[in-house]
Amino acid sequence: MKIVQVTPVYRPALRYGGPVVAVHDLCRALAARGHDVTVMTTDVDGTGHSDVPLDRPLHQDGVTIRYFPSPLLRRIFWSPALGRALDGAMRDADLVHLHMIFQWPVWAGARAARAAGLPYVVSPRGMLVADMVRRRNRLAKTLWLALIERSTVERAAALQVASELEAAELAGFGWRLPPIAVVANGVDDPDPAIAGRPLAPDIAAAIAARPVVLYLGRLSWKKGLDRLLRAFALTPSGTLVIAGTDDEGLSTRLAALAEQLNIAARVRIVPRTVDGADKEALFAAAQLFVLPSYSENFGNTVLEAMRRGVAVVTTPQVGAAAIVEAAQAGLIVDGESPSFAAAMQQLIDDPARAAIMGAAGRRHVVAHYGWPAMAARIEQLYLSLIL
Numbered sequence: 001m002k003i004v005q006v007t008p009v010y011r012p013a014l015r016y017g018g019p020v021v022a023v024h025d026l027c028r029a030l031a032a033r034g035h036d037v038t039v040m041t042t043d044v045d046g047t048g049h050s051d052v053p054l055d056r057p058l059h060q061d062g063v064t065i066r067y068f069p070s071p072l073l074r075r076i077f078w079s080p081a082l083g084r085a086l087d088g089a090m091r092d093a094d095l096v097h098l099h100m101i102f103q104w105p106v107w108a109g110a111r112a113a114r115a116a117g118l119p120y121v122v123s124p125r126g127m128l129v130a131d132m133v134r135r136r137n138r139l140a141k142t143l144w145l146a147l148i149e150r151s152t153v154e155r156a157a158a159l160q161v162a163s164e165l166e167a168a169e170l171a172g173f174g175w176r177l178p179p180i181a182v183v184a185n186g187v188d189d190p191d192p193a194i195a196g197r198p199l200a201p202d203i204a205a206a207i208a209a210r211p212v213v214l215y216l217g218r219l220s221w222k223k224g225l226d227r228l229l230r231a232f233a234l235t236p237s238g239t240l241v242i243a244g245t246d247d248e249g250l251s252t253r254l255a256a257l258a259e260q261l262n263i264a265a266r267v268r269i270v271p272r273t274v275d276g277a278d279k280e281a282l283f284a285a286a287q288l289f290v291l292p293s294y295s296e297n298f299g300n301t302v303l304e305a306m307r308r309g310v311a312v313v314t315t316p317q318v319g320a321a322a323i324v325e326a327a328q329a330g331l332i333v334d335g336e337s338p339s340f341a342a343a344m345q346q347l348i349d350d351p352a353r354a355a356i357m358g359a360a361g362r363r364h365v366v367a368h369y370g371w372p373a374m375a376a377r378i379e380q381l382y383l384s385l386i387l
Helices: 020-033 078-087 102-114 132-134 138-154 164-172 199-204 225-232 253-261 275-285 300-307 323-328 337-349 351-368 369-387
Strands: 001-006 036-042 059-060 062-070 095-099 122-123 156-162 180-182 212-216 239-243 268-271 287-291 311-314 330-332
Touching: 001 020, 001 078, 001 102, 001 212, 020 062, 020 078, 020 300, 020 369, 036 078, 036 102, 062 078, 078 132, 095 102, 095 369, 102 122, 102 138, 122 330, 122 369, 132 300, 156 164, 156 337, 164 180, 164 323, 199 239, 199 268, 199 323, 212 225, 212 300, 225 239, 225 337, 239 275, 239 287, 253 268, 275 287, 287 300, 287 337, 287 351, 300 311, 300 323, 300 351, 311 323, 311 351, 323 330, 330 337, 337 351
Parallel strands: 001 036, 001 095, 036 062, 095 122, 122 156, 156 180, 212 239, 212 287, 239 268, 287 311, 311 330
Antiparallel strands: 059 062
């Protein structure tokens, strides 16, 4: 099967977090299953550009990647060169898969697919959530939904979401939705080749005092890091490590809040992208992993923590919470400070219980959530649309 994947950004643009990583891993897993996968994307990487070729295809992990410049309107990833190339890419394709919304490449990909008579799948990647629309750029997003995105979604052959929670959010818009397929993101096994490699000094310092309570992910307002700090202030012990890319400039405010709460001595903030040996060291040091998001269509790092045998404390607003519950791999509590603090303290005080939960999570993820299994489910969705 020849599949064209359209996404605003693609690795090596790691700063965008879980959605971009999930697209990359899905494409790699589909290629491993023998499919011809071409990714059409831009070279946008934050305020700069990815160091990638723009004049020729790049081949990586069995996937063909074509990068195009975005000269203006970079917030919506406008790329006339990508728009022109999409028409040619459709000529011998079987299906188009569009990732993320509120971005110009998704509209352009849907237009090109319809012109070529091809079915297309839309994966909103957690961006079609009513509360998120209300909280951030409400007027602009509401207009975009009315003028552009609603038509793109309603005319899709299918929608793919990562959780039942995301499916419920979509239903709440009251649109005429196509069939919805719930297929979770997968998770890779840790790379044994990086074991024992030297750690960056900031990571070594962050995990020096145990027990470690770990948050790993983008430093974003929607992750609930403010209420995480307020909850942690109600616990008498442990070290909270908050690590991840800080494109929103949140780390300074988090550090100030930790000072106000008199817990600065127990909080370590690492405001950068963490990968490789540093990432594995954080998981290895953690007694529990926390994700107190206000809204999260899935939560890739939850599965990453489970795969590494780390117990999880998270909120019902996280899509992957259903997986944690099914595996009995942690505690699901509301995000209010007393509740979240009590859950964290239970697992800080009882490392044996945390270890049992962690082991249950590892078994569950290994059995059900590897990327090969998730790619096979996406493949079945594609086949149902073209046969």
